[in-house]
Amino acid sequence: MNPYLPVLIVLLLGVGLGGILSGLAHFAGPRKPNRIKSEPYECGVPIVGERDKMSVKFYLTAILFILFDIETVFLYLWAMTFRELGWFGIGEIVVFLAVLFAGYVYVVKRGALEWD
Amino acid sequence: MGLTDLVALLSSDAAIQIIASIVKILIIVVLCLQIPPIMVWAERRAPAMMQRRKGPNRVGIGKFRLYGLxxxxxxxxxxxxxxxxxxxxANKVVYHIAPIFSVFTAFLVACAIPYGNDITVFGQQISLSPIRLDVGFLFILAMSSLAxxxxxxxxxxxxxxYSLLGSLRASAQMISYEIPLGMSLIPLVIIFGTLDLNKMVIAQSAFPWSWGVVRAPISFFLFFICMFAETNRSPFDLAEGESELVAGFHTEYNSAKFAAFFLSEYVAMFVLSALAATVFFGGWQVPFVPYDLLLKIAFGLDWLAALVGFLFLLLKAGFFMWVYVWVRWTLPRFRYDQLMALGWKFMLPIGLFNLLITALVVAIFDTVTRH
Structure with missing residues (x-):
């Protein structure tokens, strides 16, 4: 049996379950919508302004995440072959981490991680 | 097709494996559906206990109040x-899809945990994690980031x-803490030399001094903090921050859709607790009772031994679930800049150095023992 077959089964089951819950919300309860009720809830204050504006800090965090996450995945490969590579692998990874750490220090020094 | 044909078809190796995997998945999914009610109850009774009040204790069957369960x-x-x-x-399509997304990612991860050692059914070796992959570790990390x-x-x-602000905070927090989370688990891969979670549990053996928490204590420290941040739980529950953001990303969700988010949050908590138990506390291993001995005590029945192991895994995971509740009612919330600084400026460098030190220690140990 293909080991990824259960993944598909769980996926279908999970989507089904989520769908059932969403469907229940739609059909089981009463439905008496009116204009006031379906306004977005912002503490009763009349809604002003746009919702699509967000701080650029979040983009920066996302970009840094992608960089460091790819690096983490790369480290997993090294960790798996750790015993075969031995000291050679450690030497290589020290170089790799040194370069990475230099980048990290640069990011910190430029204040990319400061939240104000 | 006659009856004998049907029996022959159902007893073929592939059919047994497929039926077994469906049964396993159903058991785990049903188990996961029981977690939110119990945890919600615990989360109401525990603070009541801590604050010297009663909490919900009325609802029961007739005269039996069952402590409000x-x-x-x-x-x-x-x-x-x-x-x-x-x-x-609201964007209708996305609005309806989002809870479904939350639910199925939670279940995918829950099914990748090894709940017991392999058992033999009808001459077939069946692993007790519904999704058994050679790269189970990476699978769990990948799927939990889909949340x-x-x-x-x-x-x-x-x-x-409010929803937008809550979701931005939550996603920034979750991705920030995913890096130390991933990094904290690499030393374990180095030590145990496998990405298969069941092999990792076997390698830890039944004796606490060879468990992951003893061999990689700093990893456990990092993982423990990330557990709270990844599930947006107190003291890192800024995504909700009810005094600022009403209810965060699910402000506009109600009825069963809100229940779906609730369900996925608690299943995610269970998954991280079970993962902590699996990689740091010997998983389904019964403390001080090696599997061979356990098998003997269980009259040589491997399913009975697996059941005992399963209960011990639940016990270990249950402890971490309790810690979630405990911490929530003990520690105040972080400020957002403190949260991000903790993740990026404290945990990330520690994770990197932990990795290097573990690699050096393991390599030196290997070199010494080889000569």
């Missing part, structure tokens, strides 16, 4: 029969500023 069931029924209000201006999508989509689709 059925309160959660009553709440579930109430949630289902509530009116669903979709906010005006960010549910949160982000929910917040964006509801056309509410």
């Amino acid at each position: 059925l309160q959660s069931a009553a709440d579930a029924v109430k949630l289902i029969f509530k009116e669903e209000v979709v906010p005006t201006g 960010v999508y549910g949160v982000t989509l929910a917040g964006w689709a509801s056309n509410n500023k």
Whole structure:
């Protein structure tokens, strides 16, 4: 049996379950919508302004995440072959981490991680 | 097709494997559905205990109040029969998809945990984790990062500023803490030399001094902090921050859709607790009783031994679930800049150095023992 077959089964089951819950919300309860009720809830204050504006800090965090996450995945490969590579692998990874750490220090020094 | 043909078909190796995997998946999914009610109950009774009040203790069957355990069931029924209000201006498709996304990612991860050692059924070796992959470790990390999508989509689709702010905070927090989370687990891969979670449990053996927590204590420290941040739980529950953001990303969700988010949050908590138990506390291993001995005690029945192991895994995971509740009612919330600084400036460098030190120690140890 293909080991990824259960993944598909769980996926279908999970989507089904989520769908059932969403469907229940739609059909089981009463439905008496009116204009006031379906306004977005912002503490009763009349809604002003746009919702699509967000701080650029979040983009920066996302970009840094992608960089460091790819690096983490790369480290997993090294960790798996750790015993075969031995000291050679450690030497290589020290170089790799040194370069990475230099980048990290640069990011910190430029204040990319400061939240104000 | 005659009856004998049917029997022959069902007893073929592939059929047994497929039926077994469906049964395993159903058991785990049903188990996961029981977690939110129990945890909600615990989360009401525990603070009541800590604050010297009673908490919900009325709802029960007739005279039997069961310490209010059925309160959660009553709440579930109430949630289902509530009116669903979709906010005006919401992106309808995304709004309806987001809870589904949250639910299935939670279940995918829950099914990848090894719940016991392999057992033999009808001459077939069957592993007790519903999803058994050679790269189970990476699978869990990959799928748990998908949980960010549910949160982000929910917040964006509801056309509410509070939701959007909550989801932005939650997603930034989750991705930031995913890096130390991933990094904290690499030393374990180095030590045990496998990405297969069941092999990792076997390698830890039944004796606590060879468990992951003893061999890689700093990893456990990092993982423990990330557990709270990844599930947006107190003291890192800024995504909700009810005094600022109403309810964060699920402000506009109600009735059964809110229940779906609730479910996925608690399943995610269970998964991280079970993962902590699996990689740091010997998983299904019974402390001080090696598997061979356990098998002998269980009259040589491997399913009985597996059941005992399963209960011990639940016990270990249950402890961490309790810690979640405990911490929530003990520690105040972090400020957002403190949270991000902790993740990026403290945990990330520690994770890197932990990795290097573990690699050096393991390599030196290997070199010394080889000569």
